[in-house]
Amino acid sequence: MEVRARAPGKIILSGEHAVVHGSTAVAAAIDLHTYVSFRLHAPSDNDDGLIELELKDFGLAFSWSSQRLRELFSELGSWSPRSCSTECLKVITSLVEELSFPEAKIGLSSGVSAFLYLYTSIVGFRPGKVRVTSELPLASGLGSSASFCVSVSAALLALSGDVYSDNQQNGWLVMRENELELVNKWAFEGEKIIHGKPSGIDNTVSTFGSEAFSCLELIMIALSVTGSMIMFRLGELTRLKSSGPLRMLITNTKVGRNTKALVAGVSERAQRHPDAMAAVFTAVDSISKELSAVIESFALDDVSITAKEEKLEELMEMNQGLLQCMGVSHTSIETVLRTTLRKYVISTFRWERKQ
Ligand SMILES: Nc1ncnc2c1ncn2[C@@H]1O[C@H](COP(=O)(O)OP(=O)(O)O)[C@@H](O)[C@H]1O
Ligand SMILES: C[C@@](O)(CCOP(=O)(O)O)CC(=O)O
Ligand SMILES: [Mg+2]
Numbered sequence: 001m002e003v004r005a006r007a008p009g010k011i012i013l014s015g016e017h018a019v020v021h022g023s024t025a026v027a028a029a030i031d032l033h034t035y036v037s038f039r040l041h042a043p044s045d046n047d048d049g050l051i052e053l054e055l056k057d058f059g060l061a062f063s064w065s066s067q068r069l070r071e072l073f074s075e076l077g078s079w080s081p082r083s084c085s086t087e088c089l090k091v092i093t094s095l096v097e098e099l100s101f102p103e104a105k106i107g108l109s110s111g112v113s114a115f116l117y118l119y120t121s122i123v124g125f126r127p128g129k130v131r132v133t134s135e136l137p138l139a140s141g142l143g144s145s146a147s148f149c150v151s152v153s154a155a156l157l158a159l160s161g162d163v164y165s166d167n168q169q170n171g172w173l174v175m176r177e178n179e180l181e182l183v184n185k186w187a188f189e190g191e192k193i194i195h196g197k198p199s200g201i202d203n204t205v206s207t208f209g210s211e212a213f214s215c216l217e218l219i220m221i222a223l224s225v226t227g228s229m230i231m232f233r234l235g236e237l238t239r240l241k242s243s244g245p246l247r248m249l250i251t252n253t254k255v256g257r258n259t260k261a262l263v264a265g266v267s268e269r270a271q272r273h274p275d276a277m278a279a280v281f282t283a284v285d286s287i288s289k290e291l292s293a294v295i296e297s298f299a300l301d302d303v304s305i306t307a308k309e310e311k312l313e314e315l316m317e318m319n320q321g322l323l324q325c326m327g328v329s330h331t332s333i334e335t336v337l338r339t340t341l342r343k344y345v346i347s348t349f350r351w352e353r354k355q
Contacts, residue, residue: 029209049127081185146202149190
């Protein structure tokens with residue numbers, strides 16, 4: 001038996017990084033996904049079997065003897081969602097260090113570490129094969145890591161017996177809210193391995209960020225609904241009422257960066273300048289709350305849409321200024337802002353409502 005799952009990436013309109021420090025953020029799932037298929041190998045008496053991971057987009061395949069993993073992890077496994085212990089992380093790190101990655105793809109090692117933790121924790125040591133492909137550019141701020149962790153967790157849970165849903169729609173099993181919560185919790189643990197200290201916004205948006213909140217297909221986790229806005233603060237998701245999908249212009253600067261290092265850099269700056277950074281986080285919180293109110297006001301009437309759009313642009317521009325204060329902007333982003341404004345007479349923060 002094989003299951004397939006997919007989970008979307010996300011875009012954060014305001015509050016990225018500050019959300020790690022308790023500020024409100026506004027985000028939406030986007031129409032780009034990571035796809036995972038998972039098959040358990042048939043039990044065989046004379047073959048202890050392999051646990052396999054194929055990263056199709058990168059032409060990479062890894063495998064581990066399930067017997068070896070059993071010996072290494074048997075005392076360490078976590079059968080309900082909880083953080084990977086220091087000992088467990090040491091074992092995973094040494095296993096991943098044995099693998100060879102092309103130099104330019106070394107960043108994948110943290111994804112493989114998250115995979116090993118999720119597989120051994122959710123499925124145990126039963127041999128099986130997981131295949132992954134993604135439409136998302138990695139390390140570009142579109143939440144590929146969370147979408148990877150959500151889709152992997154969903155597929156593993158689906159075959160491991162932790163999802164008991166018998167609710168069917170159009171021939172598909174349907175995941176209920178409590179099952180999605182389990183997916184989300186495991187995905188968060190995977191994100192911790194990749195990010196260090198995630199706020200949980202990315203995995204939450206990837207798991208719940210679709211219109212079909214409590215009725216998602218097991219095989220098609222988190223439907224692709226571009227522009228389904230949510231507000232997120234301290235682990236709590238609030239769905240924003242809006243009048244329909246929104247289109248946004250997303251520019252990929254192709255400048256790679258490492259979320260883990262950026263998140264750590266903001267924390268260090270907050271330690272050096274606690275009062276100033278607290279003021280920055282408070283300002284971001286206000287921006288996100290105002291932005292949410294403007295988004296919800298779209299649903300109320302169609303009067304002065306232009307004025308509302310201009311407000312959104314201005315708020316996102318202010319948020320960008322505060323990202324600079326936190327030390328997480330980049331000259332390439334500033335160039336995109338100037339170019340879109342001067343050359344094409346549009347603002348990067350401009351968005352349009354889909355007709
Ligand atoms: N399809 C994938 N396969 C393996 N690892 C992945 C995949 N997608 C994301 N990852 C992991 O997530 C990392 C990127 O996460 P991150 O730095 O948080 O950026 P973002 O989440 O914005 O793409 C990658 O370097 C890799 O370790
Ligand atoms: C920067 C941050 O706000 C979002 C991380 O998003 P991404 O992995 O850079 O797509 C960190 C977090 O909230 O965990
Ligand atoms: Mg990420």
